[in-house]
Every structure is written in C-alpha cells, then in structure tokens.
Ligand SMILES: Nc1nc2c(c(=O)[nH]1)N[C@H]1C(S)=C(S)[C@@H](COP(=O)(O)OP(=O)(O)OC[C@H]3O[C@@H](n4cnc5c(N)ncnc54)[C@H](O)[C@@H]3O)O[C@H]1N2
C-alpha cells in the first residue's frame with residue numbers, strides 16, 4: 590500500500606466529518622474551552638459612562654493652567670457619583686473608575702498636583718481629555734465580539750462577563766472513548782512482570798483530550814483478546830461520538846483492533862507518510878468515528894496531535910485557525926531519509942536575533958523522554974533528505990495539547 594501524504598490524510602478526514610449540532614446553555618464558570626454555538630454581540634456599551642482612569646482630580650481643561658489654584662467642589666468615588674454642577678474654577682476629587690462629573694473633561698493624577706487647604710495647585714497644565722475613559726471606548730452596542738465556532742479562552746470569559754452575560758450557548762461537548770490494548774501492558778501503580786511495560790498511551794491521550802475540552806469515556810486497558818476488544822468497540826459505538834485506540838493497527842498476529850473494526854464498522858486503513866505515526870486507521874462505527882493510532886508512544890501522541898486533533902476540533906464545531914508554523918535555523922545536522930515527512934521533537938529558542946532549533950533526545954518513536962524535553966516539532970518535508978547545520982527548517986511549536 591502506498592503511503593498517503595499527511596495533508597491528504599487530514600483533508601480526507603475533514604471532508605467526511607460534520608460538526609455537532611446540539612447546543613446547551615452553560616454558566617460562565619463552566620464555559621472554558623467550550624465552543625460557541627452562536628455569534629456574541631454586545632447589547633450594552635462598555636464602559637457605560639465616561640469615567641476616570643486615575644485617582645486624582647476632575648476639572649475643566651480650559652481652566653487648568655499651571656500654578657492655578659482650584660478649590661474642591663466635592664468627591665466622586667467609584668460606585669458613588671458626584672451629583673450636581675461643579676462651579677467654575679473648581680475641581681472634584683475623583684477615584685479610578687468613578688463617573689466623570691457633568692461638565693468636566695479631564696483628570697489630573699494626584700501625583701501631578703500640590704494639595705493645599707484651599708484646594709489643589711496644578712504643577713503643569715494637563716492635556717484635554719487626559720486620563721478619561723470614554724463611554725463605549727471598549728465595546729459599542731451591536732459590535733460582534735466573538736463568532737460562532739470560537740473556542741472560549743479565559744479572556745473571552747471575562748469579556749462575556751463584562752457585557753453582563755451569565756450564561757452562554759455552546760455546542761454539546763464531544764464524547765470520546767479511549768482504550769489501549771496489549772498483553773504486554775500493565776497499568777501504572779502495579780508491579781511490572783518481566784517482559785512487560787506500563788501503559789502510557791491511554792494517559793497521554795486522556796490528558797490531550799482534557800486540554801481539548803471533550804468528555805472522555807475511559808474503556809481501560811484491554812488484553813489481546815478479540816472478545817474483550819469487541820465489547821469495548823460496541824460500547825464506544827453506543828455511547829460515544831468518537832473512539833480512539835492505540836496499538837493493534839499494524840500487521841502483527843495480535844493486532845485484532847484493526848480486524849474487528851473492519852468487521853464491525855467501515856474502516857479506512859492508511860499508511861500515512863509521516864514519522865512517527867505510519868500505521869493509522871480512520872473510519873466509522875455507525876454514528877461513532879474511529880481513530881486507530883499506532884502503539885509506539887511518540888507515534889500515538891504525534892498522530893493524536895497532528896492527525897486527530899484537527900478532526901476533533903471540526904467535530905466539536907470549532908473554526909480553528911491553522912497551527913502556527915515558523916522557520917528556524919538548525920544548529921546541528923538532522924538525520925532524515927526521504928519518503929515520509931518527519932516530525933522530529935525539537936527545542937527552539939531565540940538566540941543572536943534568530944530562531945534556532947535542535948532535535949532533543951533519542952528520536953525513536955518508542956522514546957517518550959526526548960519528547961518530554963521538546964517544545965516543538967521540527968517538520969521536515971516528505972522528500973527532504975539530511976539537513977546540514979545552518980539550514981532553515983520549519984518548526985511547529987507545541988500548541989495547546991502537548992505543553
Ligand atoms: N512488519 C512491520 N512491523 C511494524 C510496522 C510495519 O509497517 N511493518 N510498523 C511499525 C510501526 S512504525 C509502528 S508505530 C508499530 C505500530 O504497531 P501497532 O499500532 O500495531 O502497535 P503494537 O505493535 O501493539 O505496539 C507497538 C509498540 O508500542 C508499545 N505500546 C503499545 N501500546 C502501548 C501503550 N498503551 N503504552 C505504551 N506502549 C505501548 C508496544 O509495546 C510496542 O512496543 O508497528 C511497527 N511494526
């Protein structure tokens with residue numbers, strides 16, 4: 590079977606999946622990482638009134654010449670406006686956030702005046718409008734603040750609160766089932782018999798899914814027994830929108846997952862031209878989508894990040910910007926054979942005014958310790974060969990799921 594280029598594999602999956610429709614209202618404290626089901630427009634003006642940006646004195650700039658003495662007409666505190674008219678030649682004591690008194694146009698910081706018994710004396714003349722926050726300078730009514738399909742960040746949630754919304758309509762949370770398979774695997778916390786290793790993939794996957802804001806259904810660590818795997822696949826297809834498995838998609842005798850999936854569902858199996866992550870299965874089990882990831886731990890994480898993530902985001906209704914890609918100078922040679930795109934684990938930093946990158950740790954797809962030191966992939970094109978020190982390479986900073 591010929592290998593499919595990475596972008597073709599992503600495009601093929603994206604063209605098949607349709608976003609969720611169902612929506613729900615959630616309170617702001619539950620809204621982080623949820624995807625907006627509708628555009629959000631402001632119904633109010635923010636700030637709603639002209640107010641002071643500083644603790645100081647509000648005055649009329651036309652009367653504010655240096656050295657002039659301005660008697661105090663009263664006080665405006667945040668939440669307690671100064672009522673009435675300020676007589677000519679007077680000022681009002683004001684605190685940050687307080688309503689600017691009627692007729693006054695400028696605020697002078699208290700550090701810029703001399704306070705005397707008879708009033709304040711200006712050290713220099715202020716600019717008209719200085720330290721005044723104008724009504725509507727943040728948000729005007731009707732303004733589009735956040736678009737449908739936007740994933741809510743912490744700052745977005747503050748923005749929603751600032752226009753007075755207590756709840757927001759979001760798309761239903763995607764439900765993703767996960768299991769790992771392998772008679773050689775043992776759950777962390779257990780003792781390790783000879784010839785065994787700990788199941789790490791299910792933990793990497795669940796952590797990445799948590800960052801994506803989806804609901805996770807953990808179907809556990811399964812032995813290489815077709816019946817156990819069959820039951821887990823059936824449960825996932827009943828209860829979840831997506832099933833993600835690790836291992837069992839290659840060509841070994843005990844690679845049952847792939848066989849069972851083609852029996853129970855409609856499975857496309859591809860060899861994707863990427864390293865790590867060559868064997869990869871995608872398909873459907875009724876209304877449940879399925880991703881079969883290769884078992885090697887770095888291949889699991891990389892295929893989840895690079896191939897599955899865009900599809901999950903689309904299913905969740907998210908309109909996602911392209912991940913950031915930068916150019917950096919390789920400070921050391923990089924091994925590469927043509928035929929597959931490499932996603933080497935690298936560490937990049939700014940040095941001598943340029944971005945520099947080097948591969949970290951062993952690059953085997955079974956070695957997680959190198960990946961744990963990395964902050965980016967060094968993405969080497971499919972047909973590219975060895976990279977010499979000083980050559981420019983593309984890097985993909987780890988984005989959201991892996992850091
Ligand atoms: N003859 C061939 N052999 C292999 C090929 C191939 O094309 N022809 N591809 C290799 C590549 S590349 C990968 S990746 C693996 C993928 O194999 P599977 O997805 O079937 O996974 P397994 O063989 O079961 O396991 C691979 C490796 O990963 C370890 N593993 C599995 N699950 C976990 C887990 N949950 N946590 C930690 N480590 C796990 C497992 O012990 C194996 O060492 O196939 C190659 N072989």
Ligand code: MOO
Nearest residue numbers: 866867885888954
């Ligand atoms: O997916 Mo494998 O190397 O490409 O580990």
